Amino acid sequence: MHEVRGVVARSKGAPVSVETILVPDPGPGEALVQVQACGVCHTDLHYREGGINDDFPFLLGHEAAGVVEAVGDDVRDLAPGDFVILNWRAVCGTCRACKRGEPWYCFATFNATQKMTLADGTELSPALGIGAFAEKTLVAAGQCTKVDPSTRAAAAGLLGCGVMAGLGAALNTGNVSRGKSVAVIGCGGVGAAAIAGSVLAGAGTVIAVDIDPRKLETATKMGATHTINSAEEDPVAGIQALTEGHGADVVIDAVGRPETWKQGFYARDLAGTLVLVGVPTPDMRIPDIPLIDVFGRGGALKSSWYGDCLPTRDFPMLVDLYRQGRLDLDAFVSEEIGIDDVEAAFEKMHHGDVLRSVVIF
Incomplete structure (x- = not known):
């Protein structure tokens, strides 16, 4: 003992x-x-x-x-x-x-x-x-x-936990790849990691969304190409404006609230992917969204458990990238x-x- x-x-x-x-x-x-x-x-x-x-x-x-x-x-x-x-x-x-x-x-x-x-x-x-x-x-x-x-x-x-959750939300769950556009809502530890993962995957446009200017500054250091202060402007309109009016290919909700999930739902391009990695509380409910919008927009609505990681596969690989100076x-x-x-x-x-x-x- x-x-x-x-x-x-x-x-x-x-x-x-x-x-x-x-x-x-x-x-x-x-x-x-x-x-x-x-x-x-x-x-x-x-x-x-x-x-x-x-x-x-x-x-x-x-x-x-x-x-x-x-x-x-x-x-x-x-x-x-x-x-x-x-x-x-x-x-x-x-x-x-x-x-x-x-x-x-x-x-x-x-x-x-x-x-x-x-x-x-x-x-x-x-x-x-x-x-x-x-x-x-x-x-x-x-x-x-x-x-x-x-x-x-x-x-x-x-x-x-947290950094893997964010990296995995982009790399594993969201399947971010070269040239795709990504928006990350909420830029704390998990969101910042999702930005880093998107950059690592070769995303073209990486949009950071938060209400805290300090977190947006950190997101820029992590590789975000654009930032949106959602306390000052509509994030859905802002994300669409930065993606030629279409919306992002992948939106990652690192907050986990009904409001941010709904923003992510409508900030996607047609056939785009929404990834929920922020942890909601048990009392929260999916917001009122017309079912025709779910059908009409297509794409995928996903939850990311632990960044859908496999530790024996992902941890050594990410540590190698860290030691190489790439992460x-x-x-x-x-x-x-x-x-x-x-x-x-x-x-x-x-x-x-x-x-x-x-x-x-």
Whole structure:
């Protein structure tokens, strides 16, 4: 048993606390990981606010990279000393999605079997099955994706969730390709990554839409060719004006609200694709859109789960692009903080002051 410090959300809406966590030695199919860096993601805030479920207390943190310390007896493709990015899609290989050759949709992903606990024995619910705002965490071995050990942990860990979600929304779900026009609504961490992914894919016109001039400035640095401040002008008309009146080939909604989804729906070209990657709350509903408009505009309305990524395929490839200087993951790291600063980081994130705060262990 390992005694470490971790960030816990004990009840809905309450400030997080740093507490003693007990982490078991790995059993069959499990790995113990010494966490080096973990990004502060909106999903962690959703957990704290009760927006995911009510299985409090939560051990927060999931955008992480670190070094494997120990593995279960039956683990063969992972060893102590391996540098890994943690993921929440440890594919099973046997569900209906895996059997049909689409493991990025795996419906039965693995988590660790044993529970991490508070010092008094209270079982913790690890965020997305990871719980990496802790000096060590216990995960399923399949949640560890080996990448080049020379990679900066603070940057690599962001591929564990938000940056991968945005990159994948463009590259995997939206199928952005050379010369296509793309509009991204919402330019926080996920939206900025969607812009970077669109540029990486060779998109011709890349339009960033947000109400915050700071985020639009960041989007330009990420490669956006045009920006629209939707607090000052109609984004649908603006996107159409920048695409010869047609609308964008791909629109990515990185906000996840009915209003932005509707804007994305009408900002597409005929037969265009709308990708929802921003996470809505359970009370939100699809806006009132005439069914004839759905039929008449054609195209595709998609949701992007984790950027439809396959960690074993995508993480090493994206790390290689980062090491080659073709994907600037460092640009997403706004600040490096300590484990005691997570609550303050939530506040900065809420106010749009950062793309990502990253806890360094």
